[in-house]
Amino acid sequence: MNARDPHATGRLEPPTEGRLVEEFAVQNPHYYVDRFSRIRRAQNSVWPFNVAAAVLGPVWAxxxxxxxxxxxxFFLEMLAVVQVGIGAVGNLGAAEQARAERLTKxxxxxxxxxxAAQASGADNAEGLKSSAAALQRAADKASEQAQAAGQKAPLLIGTGLLTLLFARIINGFLANRLLERRFARWRSNQALGHGLNYPLALCAFIFCILAYGLSIYRFAWANPAGWIMAAPSNRDWQVGLSSGLDGLMEGISHAGEGFFGAVTGGIxxxxxGLSYALTGMPWPVTMAVIxxxxxxxxxxxxxIFTAAALAYLALLGFWEKSLETVALLGTSAVLCLVIGIPLGIWCGRRPRVYTALRPVLDFMQTMPxxxxxxxxxxxxxxxxxxGVIATLIFGTxxxxxxxALGLQGVPPAIREAAQAYGATRWFLLTRVDLPLAMPSIMAGINQTILMCLSMVVIASLIGAKGLGEDVLNALQYAAVGQGLLAGFAILLCAMVIDRIVQGRAR
Structure with missing residues (x-):
């Protein structure tokens, strides 16, 4: 018996790449064995054309x-069929022709x-003649525009057909390259689908037909049905829900009046106190301390940068308002960090907590x-x-x-080594986790400061004063120069705080 026979040793040879391609492609396997081989062997990019993909279009994909x-x-073909539909079915000059007929009348x-005025000898006869001539000229011009619009139908049809041809050619050239990449992913994860998915192809075909037909009906027909022009809505539902929310917020406000008052008083x-400390001291002392x-x-x-920024604020008359802004920005940022860093540490060490809080964080960050x-x-x-509370929600x-990301990125080997030497949880957190996660934490602090900065102007809408009030006044009265100067002042305040904080980290 041959020693090289795989059956003699009891081991099976791994399948060749060609056999894997055949298993992946299922239909027309020899074609894809050849095309994938050409793509892999080529020193430069090759784009073999797939005729089946070009014929079937998005259904093949x-x-x-x-x-x-x-x-x-799909989107290229959508554009193409709409152009063809408008050119073939749509009355391109209908609006202009209707306008021409109205002006003619x-x-x-x-x-x-x-x-009649001329026959009666009225003084306005000449004016009426001039007006009639002007209306007739406008009618003639509208009629010419209608004819010109009607002559664009062949151009639209031709453009649509060319776009459709371009889409199919693109599909043919991209098909084998993208399918070869999918094959590479399938080799490492064979849970991915392979072969032709006929149910999905049928669903894609029905979807394309419906989408193309509705789009042609919407854009090409002169008077499409109302149901396709506007989404169904119920104004009564909106009124009812808004009234219910009004009542809910009013009930919460009355029930928690003491709590909300305590929070407002503490802030x-x-x-x-911070504003009085900053503005009450002599300005040379405050500047020297900073x-x-x-x-x-x-x-x-x-x-040096801080000195230049403070000189800008002082010389242009923004000193007191900038200190009020720093008090607002500093209070908001400190509250964000006091709440956010411990919460981030908890999320970094408890993945389930982070999973539960992630939708809340998404809501807080994406809500306008x-x-x-x-x-x-x-x-x-x-x-x-x-204003501080709104900034707190937005900046945390x-x-x-x-x-949480920084703590999750701490190498497990380092933590295990510290635990092996008897490190306590507190030592592990303060001497291992936080120092290694500090770059990510400082990036979060930087982003929080910038978020708080962006809320300074918005908070001025509800009575938070400072430099945001100047920007708001500039927007109301279109004072471009005043708005730019106040905006630069806000920017400098935030940059000074961020540079000092980041410098401490370094």
């Missing part, structure tokens, strides 16, 4: 499970009025900033504290996410 190619070809009526106490802190925490370069102001005003009123998610 759906049958082979190539979603990207399906959508590319008006011109005829005005001419009759002019003749006001911190804000007023410069000394910048030098101690971030170095000489940041100190102006929407936060509505419930905040309803519960906390107007002024600086509601980045530091939570990046703190």
């Amino acid at each position: 759906a049958a082979r499970g190539i979603a990207v190619l399906f959508w590319i070809v 008006q011109a005829t009526a005005r001419a009759e009025q002019a003749q 006001s106490l911190v804000l007023d 410069l000394i802190l910048a030098w101690q925490l971030a170095g000489s370069r940041v100190t 900033a102006f929407v936060y102001l509505i419930p905040v005003i309803a519960l906390f009123g107007i002024g600086k504290p509601p 998610p980045p530091v939570v996410r990046l703190t």
Whole structure:
């Protein structure tokens, strides 16, 4: 017996690439064995043309499970069939022709009025004649535009057919390349579909037919049905839901009046104290303290930048308002960090907690900033504290996410080594996890400061003063220069705080 016989040793040879391609392709396997081999052997990119893909279009892409190619070809064909439909069915000059007929009737009526006025010897006869002539010229021009629009039908049909041909050619050239990439993924994960998925192809065919037909009906017909022009809506439902939400917010406001008042009072106490400390001291002392802190925490370069920024704020009259903005920004950022960093540490060490909080963080981060102001005003009123609360909601998610991401990125081997030497949980957190996660945490702090900065102007809408008020006034009165100067002042305040904080981290 031959020693090289795989059956003699009891082992099976791994399948060759050709056999894997045959198993993956199922239909027409020899074709794909040859094309995939050409693609892999070529030193430069080769794009073998797939005739079946070009003929079947997006249906072939759906049958082979190539979603990207399906959508590319689908949208191109959608554009093509709409152009062909408008050119073949749509009355391109209908609107202009109707306008021409309307103007012609008006011109005829005005001419009759002019003749009657001339017969009676009225003074406005010449004016009526001029008006009738102007209306007739407008009618003639509209009629010419209608004829010109009608002559564009062959051009639209030709353009649509060329677009359709282009889509099919694109599908033919991309098909084998993208299918070969899917084959490479299938080799490592054979749970992916292979062969032709006939049910999916049938669904894709029905979807394309319906989408193309409805699109042609919508754009090509002169008077399509109302159900396709506008989505169904029920105004009564909206009114009922909004009334219910009004009642709910009013009930929450009354039930938690003491709690919301305590929160507002606490934030006001911190804000007023910080604002008084910053604005009450002589400005040379405040400036000197800021410069000394910048030098101690971030170095000489940041100190020079800070000095230039403070000079800008002082010389242009933004000093007091900038300190109020710093108080608002600083209070918001500190609250965001005090809440966000511990929450991020908890999420980083408890994946289930992070999974539960992720939808909440997504909601907080994706909801438009102006929407936060509505419930905040309803519960906390107007002024600086509601502005801080709205900023807190908007600025907390980045530091939570990046703190959790930094802790999750700590190498397990380092943690295991520290535990092997008897490290406690507190030692592991403060001496291993946090130092290694510090770059990600500092990035979260930077993003939180920027988020708080972006809310300064928005918070001015509900009574939070400072530089945001100047920007708001500039928007109301179209004072471009004032708005730009105040915007640069806000930017410099945030950059000074960020440079000092980041310098301390380094």
